[in-house]
Amino acid sequence: MTPLPPDVSGEAPDLFTTSPYMRRRRRRGAVVKFALLLALMTAVAALVTLIITVINGSFGLAAVENAKPPSELAASLGHPEGTELESLGKEDLVTLLEAEISTNLGRRFERERRFFDDRLVFEDPYVLNDLCMSGEPPPACSLSARSREDVYGLVVERVVDPTIVGTWSFFDSVFNRGEIEADAALEHPGAELIFRSWISWDFIRNPQSPEPAVAGIRTALFGSMWVVLITLVFSFPVGVGAAIYLEEYARENRLNSIIQTNINNLAGVPSIIYGMLGLAIFVRTLEVITSGSFLGGGGGATANGRTIISAGFTLGLLILPLIIINAQEAIRAVPGSLRQAGMALGSTKWQTVRAHVLPNALPGILTGTILAVARALGETAPLVVVGASTFITTDPTGPFSKFTVLPIQIFQWTSRPQDEFRNIAAAAIVVLLVLLLTLNAAAVILRNRYSRRAV
């Protein structure tokens, strides 16, 4: 894009190529250009390495020890040899549970949620009836029976009880397979060595568990969705409103310029500070509201403010400056002639804004909002401070539930010293990155469509 030095050609001796001084200058130029390119490649290499590192952790060999081999379990019910545990029906699975786990544990599961709607397996009907009449009825009293998948999960977790005793990264597994097999046979003689993709449907569907073999991210995914939803519901209208005010209504006075400067400065405040603000205001000061206890304790048994709604509002404040700044740019890009045309037809300012400015700015506003939501989806630090739960296995049921989100799950698994938790952290990272990439792609498509129309 910059003009090149004039190209000298013709009969006269070419000073640009013959003079040693010029050659030296050119060589130096080439060296520096190469150095710049190298620096740029460093940045690219960093991204590639990062992705490879994550992939490297998401797949690989794992040595698994089962307390009860699944093949034997199916056979113990009289099914032919080689029947897969997965193919069994709910009745069979419950029978297995009955045979293999203690009655006490069975009662506990049944009080959490019944196995069948029409009969009880472990629990005495009279005891459960009494419990349901008592002041604190167990969840089973109001919930319908467990699904087959749910029972299957229990069988795997409690009966098969797979323990991962060792894991290897992808490249190790591919290139040193022989060595690993020898190692595993020596150190974990009872274990089965399988090549495992840590990302699987089960990983996405299963709730959190202390056992990495069966742990999943369902709880965290639901948590993330709830939090982002609240964030969006709060920050989108407020952000767009603020942008409209600043672009269309604000006069050039001191107050408005302070607001503008302030928004720009807020965009640079570290996210963890927002977390502390959320902790002090939403979690603590507004505890009565955010814990849901103003609804008569109906929301959940949490009774403190470390809930989805606190997290949502905290992230809402965090992305508000981003939404405002982006929306302002989108509104500014709407040509002034549209406004004048609207006004000339006698519409009021608000009518003009609503009927002409906003529809034209909408794609830009949405693009900015999607990017801001992507930011909220990946935020970790403020939510740690606001108090995401370290370990919950139940899906959030509403804005007043305790919660965990995907990035928090990644953080906790990464912080565990055992290798297998690193593997599921990597798998969770893949899921998170895919989600973010989808959002970004949506933003890019929106932007392209918009710019095509504007041309």
Place this chain on the structure above:
Amino acid sequence: MLLFAAAALSILTTVGIVFELGKEALLFFRSAEATIGEFLTSTIWQPAILDFGIWPLVLATLTTSIIAMIVALPVGLATAVYLSEYASPRVRGVIKPILEVLAGIPTVVYGYFALTFMTPLLRSILGVGAVEIFNTASAGIVVGILIIPLVSSMSEDALHAVPMSLREASYGVGATKLDTSLRVVLPAALSGITAAFVVSISRAIGETMVVAIAAGAGPKNFTFGEDSLFGYILNPFVAGETMTGHIVRISGGDLSYDSIDYNSIFAIGLALFVITLGLNVVSRRFVARFREVYE
């Protein structure tokens, strides 16, 4: 009016931050266990025995930030110069999205990267004995990678704002592309680039997840004279907890309100807020100055 309220909410946010951080920090300094003098001078942070000196945390923050800047400045600036002065539109079309992706990756992922890639790499280069599993060097390098896109995009904006006529004048007197880029365009964009640097430093200081995961989980307390200056105090390959890392670790546990721990993290938060806000204001001044020159 409703729209004004929406805009004014931003003011309320700032006031909220200052008020809440200030209030809790004040409670902290008013309490019998901590004094502002100790907070600002002591080199021991050990809440269990009521030692509250912020220096171990500040030192770790400085270490990671300086290392981050050593990585991010040259790479980010060189990327910006290449993209703005040398690159063909096609190369730009490839590189810009890559930088955007790099900027969009959540910081917790960078934390994972630091712990599972950078630390083992450092340990295999420098020896397992020389590098601890948690260390500020690895965290700092990865924070540096994380802010490369920020440095390069802000610097590139600054370089773009330099009028074409300056470049053409430079070529006109016989300068090469190299001379033009480094001796004419770069100095002309200096205030904008400085702004980029200042914002990046502020970002590095405020960065949380990478240091919380990879830098260490306990303050690196030290005593001048007793501890070796280069072997321990300034050694980046030793574990150290930064200000942000400490806030995350303390608030991640079960924290009871009105405890000295609760108040102490707000004092740290206040210090952090003041530092980063100050840096951002400074950077905005630089940008304002450089706009005055060319518009």
